[in-house]
Amino acid sequence: MTRAFNFSPGPATIPEAVLRQAADELLDWRGTGMSVMEISHRGADYAPVIEEAQADLRTLLGVPSNYKVLFMQGGALAENAIVPLNMMRGKAVADYVDTGIWSVKSITEARRYGAVNVIASSKDDQHPELNYTRVPKQAEWQPTRDAAYVHICGNETIGGIEYQWVPDVVAAYGTDTPLVTDMSSHILSRPVDVSKFGLIYGGAQKNVSMAGLTFVIVREDLIGHAHPLCPSAFDYRVVADNDSMFNTPPTYAIYLAGLVFKWLLARPAAIGRPDLTPMAAMELLNVEKAALLYAALDASQFYVTRNVPEDRSRMNVTFTLRDDALTMPFVQAAAAVGLKGLKGHRAVGGIRASIYNAMPRAGVEALIAFMREFERTHG
Numbered sequence: 094m095t096r097a098f099n100f101s102p103g104p105a106t107i108p109e110a111v112l113r114q115a116a117d118e119l120l121d122w123r124g125t126g127m128s129v130m131e132i133s134h135r136g137a138d139y140a141p142v143i144e145e146a147q148a149d150l151r152t153l154l155g156v157p158s159n160y161k162v163l164f165m166q167g168g169a170l171a172e173n174a175i176v177p178l179n180m181m182r183g184k185a186v187a188d189y190v191d192t193g194i195w196s197v198k199s200i201t202e203a204r205r206y207g208a209v210n211v212i213a214s215s216k217d218d219q220h221p222e223l224n225y226t227r228v229p230k231q232a233e234w235q236p237t238r239d240a241a242y243v244h245i246c247g248n249e250t251i252g253g254i255e256y257q258w259v260p261d262v263v264a265a266y267g268t269d270t271p272l273v274t275d276m277s278s279h280i281l282s283r284p285v286d287v288s289k290f291g292l293i294y295g296g297a298q299k300n301v302s303m304a305g306l307t308f309v310i311v312r313e314d315l316i317g318h319a320h321p322l323c324p325s326a327f328d329y330r331v332v333a334d335n336d337s338m339f340n341t342p343p344t345y346a347i348y349l350a351g352l353v354f355k356w357l358l359a360r361p362a363a364i365g366r367p368d369l370t371p372m373a374a375m376e377l378l379n380v381e382k383a384a385l386l387y388a389a390l391d392a393s394q395f396y397v398t399r400n401v402p403e404d405r406s407r408m409n410v411t412f413t414l415r416d417d418a419l420t421m422p423f424v425q426a427a428a429a430v431g432l433k434g435l436k437g438h439r440a441v442g443g444i445r446a447s448i449y450n451a452m453p454r455a456g457v458e459a460l461i462a463f464m465r466e467f468e469r470t471h472g
């Protein structure tokens with residue numbers, strides 16, 4: 094069996110060691126004679142699975158004690174509704190920064206629950222070639238006085254731009270306005286100071302687990318203010334009070350997340366850098382992989398990158414071929430040699446190489462070698 098290098102944006106590649114362990118214990122989990130997906134979420138066997146997953150996520154991100162870690166369902170798009178339903182807290186307006194397609198989806202959904210001010214945007218209708226190629230600087234923000242919160246998308250999975258900095262809400266607002274971020278596609282890829290955020294959320298199917306699970310990390314004082322019409326299963330208070338088991342949680346996705354967390358905790362030792370924290374180790378590896386790929390792109394006239402270098406995503410590397418007619422042949426030829434999932438999002442076209450935590454450096458090197466060969470034969 095040969096495993097492909099899977100560059101898909103999500104569901105995405107999962108560490109091979111994790112898949113092997115999951116396969117090994119699929120039929121008989123810890124001597125129970127049952128699969129972990131067959132056992133009760135309320136039983137004594139399962140309890141340590143969800144408890145450890147939660148504790149390990151706290152350790153990995155250094156989540157402060159006044160934050161809750163919640164496991165939920167409905168994808169990040171459900172969270173786009175769940176956020177305003179919990180976070181408007183009787184206020185009239187929520188602020189959003191627009192950096193691309195995922196921001197727009199968040200904004201559109203939030204408008205159903207209150208007024209939204211888009212306080213900065215890198216949309217550029219006048220210059221389509223510059224559209225969403227950067228993250229607006231904080232100096233461009235036009236904050237709303239008394240906004241319920243300010244929402245950013247930390248990494249635009251489709252456009253391939255990423256915040257390399259954390260906004261300073263106190264400087265922007267003069268008050269501690271909660272900073273909310275969609276971290277779907279870069280959580281656990283780098284160290285993060287959770288205390289700078291009121292709320293972090295995202296879907297698990299990139300750097301955390303399989304699809305079906307969402308993570309929510311929320312400061313405790315922001316819990317308990319849900320709109321009366323918020324479904325109970327989506328009320329942070331209800332979910333927190335029930336330890337993420339108000340209803341049946343996605344037990345297998347949480348189990349798999351737990352294996353990924355153990356894999357991450359073991360990374361510093363595995364790469365011979367026990368001096369590093371797991372997140373520092375991941376950042377080191379991710380910076381290396383992204384730098385290799387961007388350097389190859391920058392050295393070529395055949396491939397084109399649009400995004401401003403300082404805002405380029407480390408997770409989703411987007412580019413086009415100067416001759417767009419070669420895009421599909423590129424995608425197909427790459428797939429034929431085991432480099433899968435490189436087709437750009439249907440809304441923007443081009444190529445997207447998603448190089449999440451589980452993508453080994455060898456995968457990036459194989460992609461670069463393929464790109465050079467493709468350029469040589471088609472350039």
Ligand code: PMP
Binds near residue numbers: 250
């Ligand atoms: N936000 C971001 C940044 C995403 O990348 C995605 C999915 N690719 C979503 C939201 C939507 O997630 P879901 O499909 O889990 O609802």
